[in-house]
Amino acid sequence: MGPLRIRATQLESFRLYLTEDWMEEASLLASLTGEFTPTPAVRLGHAYHAVLEHPEQYRASRGYVCEGYQFDDATMAPMLDLIDRRGVFEIKATKAFGPVTLVAQADQLVGAHLYEFKTTSHTFDPDKYLQSVQWRVMAAVFEPQAITYRVAQLDDHGNGVAELKALDSVTAYPYPNLERDLRDLVDRFVAYVQQRHLEPYLRQSHRAEDLAA
Numbered sequence: 001m002g003p004l005r006i007r008a009t010q011l012e013s014f015r016l017y018l019t020e021d022w023m024e025e026a027s028l029l030a031s032l033t034g035e036f037t038p039t040p041a042v043r044l045g046h047a048y049h050a051v052l053e054h055p056e057q058y059r060a061s062r063g064y065v066c067e068g069y070q071f072d073d074a075t076m077a078p079m080l081d082l083i084d085r086r087g088v089f090e091i092k093a094t095k096a097f098g099p100v101t102l103v104a105q106a107d108q109l110v111g112a113h114l115y116e117f118k119t120t121s122h123t124f125d126p127d128k129y130l131q132s133v134q135w136r137v138m139a140a141v142f143e144p145q146a147i148t149y150r151v152a153q154l155d156d157h158g159n160g161v162a163e164l165k166a167l168d169s170v171t172a173y174p175y176p177n178l179e180r181d182l183r184d185l186v187d188r189f190v191a192y193v194q195q196r197h198l199e200p201y202l203r204q205s206h207r208a209e210d211l212a213a
Contacts, residue, residue, distance in 0.1 A: 004101070004199065008103070008138060009134065016028075032202070048162065063075070070160060070162065074164065079167060083108070089107065092104070095140060097140065097183070118149055120152075136178055149170050149172075152164055
């Protein structure tokens with residue numbers, strides 16, 4: 001049998017389960033077993049990201065339409081104007097990390113700088129992103145000089161018409177003990193997976209869920 005394949009999002013779900021009261025074990029297990037059901041906020045974020053990557057594909061009158069959501073020019077232009085089109089989108093990579101394989105997917109890689117595009121319905125909280133283990137996994141896998149989260153606060157008013165409320169960013173930088181910190185969490189995660197007998201869910205190579213790393 002091959003090594004456990006651990007996605008960055010799975011490890012972040014585990015960290016949240018350990019540290020945040022709102023992350024219930026049922027949600028963590030859904031992430032690990034592939035039973036996760038996207039929420040409206042997740043679907044909105046997916047559509048927004050698709051437009052960022054291929055704006056010409058979703059162009060409509062005075063804006064963009066994607067997956068049932070509408071985005072006018074005022075909503076999309078601020079983020080689109082920041083994107084360097086010389087970069088490459090949706091780059092997936094893996095890295096052997098002791099007895100496991102880490103799986104990560106970068107939203108965009110521009111030279112040695114990695115960019116993640118996020119959406120939220122809440123006020124921007126930089127600590128939410130800086131505390132995340134997701135960027136640490138990407139730092140270990142891609143070895144960039146910096147990782148910048150660009151975060152759009154969106155409101156679709158419940159009718160699928162998205163409006164940009166704010167646009168913020170925060171940058172994280174690799175640090176000397178990053179892999180040690182990551183290894184400590186990976187060890188705890190592997191112990192949890194073994195205790196719950198979840199290994200088969202993490203040993204399937206090249207699963208479709210890896211695209212959500």
